[in-house]
Amino acid sequence: MPYVSAPAPLQIEERSVRLDYGQFCLCGNPAPDADYMTLLEQAINGSGIAADDNGVIVISPHQNNFSMPFRLEVWHDRPPDDHEDWEEAFEASLLVVDGGLRYFSPTDAVANFEVPSGRFAAGIAGRGFVNDGWPGSVTPGDRWRVQLWPSARDIPARRLKEWRHPVV
Secondary structure, three states: OOOOOOOOOOEEEEEEEEEEOOEEEEEOOOOOOOOHHHHHHHHHHOOOEEEOOOEEEEEOOEOOEEEEEEEEEEOOOOOOOOHHHOOEEEEEEEEEOOOEEEEEOOOOOOEEEEOOOEEEEEEEEEEOOOOOEOOOOOOOOOEEEEEEEEOOOOOOOEEEEOOOOOOO
16 A cells, blocks of 8 residues: 655745734735725624735734744645644635735734745634733743635635633
């Protein structure tokens, strides 16, 4: 019987980024008329995520993490489901033009990632949360991962899993 390897990402990039004000944006199609404030309001008043053809905004349980591990994976097809390993999980569509994806949070400089141009499904997951809002430190230990794979259809932005602060 031939050996079949487990699926693996085509591209992986890991960085430390800053998260502030409990939110971050993934922008694949910057435009002068992009309305990130409307997206932010939709994410806050909705399921914690909002997206349009300019980008995706995600609300984090933590108010900040100034040294947050962030992993970006690009896949050929939908990756295996591992939501049980994460405390927060979302999905959305993300349009990338000009081969670049930008991560930004309100008080941070932009982190640029090389990503092929195209329409992607995005799986966004986070873990390591210690509190809602102020985490008690500017480096609380949470981390986020974004997985992208080609998708011809629009994926509505939605929450798949929500972290709840443990009741003590």
